[in-house]
Amino acid sequence: MDIRHFKTFKSIIEEGNFSNAAMKLGYTQSTVTSQIQQLEHELSIKLFEKIGRNMVLTPLGKELIPYADELLNTVKKIESIGKYGDNITGELKIAVAESLMSYKLQNVLAMFKEKAPNVRLSMVALNCYDIKNMLASGEIDLGLMYNVGSKNESLNAVKLSDFDVALVCSPQFEQEKLDFSTPNQKINTSLIINEVESIYRKILESYFFDKNIFLDNTIELGSIEAIKKCVASNLGISFLPRFTIEEELENGKLKELKAGDLNAKITAIYAHHKNKWISPAMSLFIELVRKDFNIQ
Known part of the structure; x- marks a missing residue:
């Protein structure tokens, strides 16, 4: 059996279809199709079937x-024999909040x-739930994200640090006229925040839900x-990790809002699949992350 055929098989799964896999691998689509047909013949099984216009597993x-x-992890181990120190090569796929x-x-x-x-480093910024799913499916080697609960037994996770989250507004925002602590009210402002699956957005929306507090609308960016600039322009309020807004709080471009018992923290972690082989490149990256976060 040709190892390239298994790499092509995995690329089709990761990229979603034959044509995208061909582009990633630098093949023609007919080459990808031919390799899968050869693999099916050698294994005497059908790997893909056509449903409508799509090829599905x-x-x-x-x-x-x-x-x-x-198999591909074993191949990576073999390829990395002797490639340490300044000679580390290979590919490292990472997803980060x-x-x-x-x-x-x-x-x-x-x-x-x-x-x-010499390491081919692939990085993508995603929400923490997507990172967990990609780690579980083996699509990435390492994830740096926030702990979103619901422990996955297939993953090894290590705590890096706890971070405060702050409710912020523009200095022009009339804070004294608004109250984010008293229940059962509608507040005339917008929440400027990132996507629904953001862990700190979920924390704030849960707080507002418990207090029965409603804002005018939500602006997703x-x-x-971009969120910080819109808040600084007095288009609404936001709820962000404090380390992302320290400079703006110090220079007066943003101002912190008080909201009763909203004292939230988020926990940064790194994680990988428990069966993932720790390549020299991955080991080095983890070592640097731990050192930067003062993890012994």
């Missing part, structure tokens, strides 16, 4: 996934690039920098 195709993962990516990982990334310049 058969039950036997789904059964092959963990074996393909195990956007706030950690933007404000907490810059030193780690700079050091990793310096120590392992894709980046913390």
Whole structure:
């Protein structure tokens, strides 16, 4: 059997279809189709079937996934024999919560690039729930995110730090006229926040739900920098990790709002699948993260 066929099989699963897998691998779509047909012939099973216009995994195709993962992990181990120190090579796939990516990982990334310049580092910023799912399915090697509860037994997770979350507004916001502590009220302002699956958005919305407090509307934005600028322009309030707004609080561009018993913290963690082989590149990245967060 050709290892490339298993790599193609895994790429189709990760990319969602044959054409995207072909683009990722640098093949033509006919080459991808041919490789899968050869693999099906060698295994004497059908891996994909056409449903409407889409090719979807058969039950036997789904059964092959963990074996393909195990095989490709073994190949990575073999390829990395002797490749340590300045000679670390290979690929490392990481998913990170956007706030950690933007404000907490810059030193780690700079050091990793310096120590392992030949590693192909793939990074994506996602919400924590998506990161957990990708770790569980083996689509990524390592995740840096916040603890969102609902422990997954297939993952190994290590605590990095607890962080405060703050309710903030523009200095022009008339805080004295509004009360975010008294229950049963509607407040004439907007919540400017990121996507629904954001852990700190869930914390604030749960607080408002318990207090029966309603805001005018919610403005969803894709980046913390955009959120901060809109809040500074007095378009509404937001609820963000304190480390992302320290500079704005110090220079007076943002102001913290008090909200009774809303004293929230979020916990940053790193995690990987318990069966994931810790490659030299992954080991180095974890080492740098632990050092940067003062984890012994």
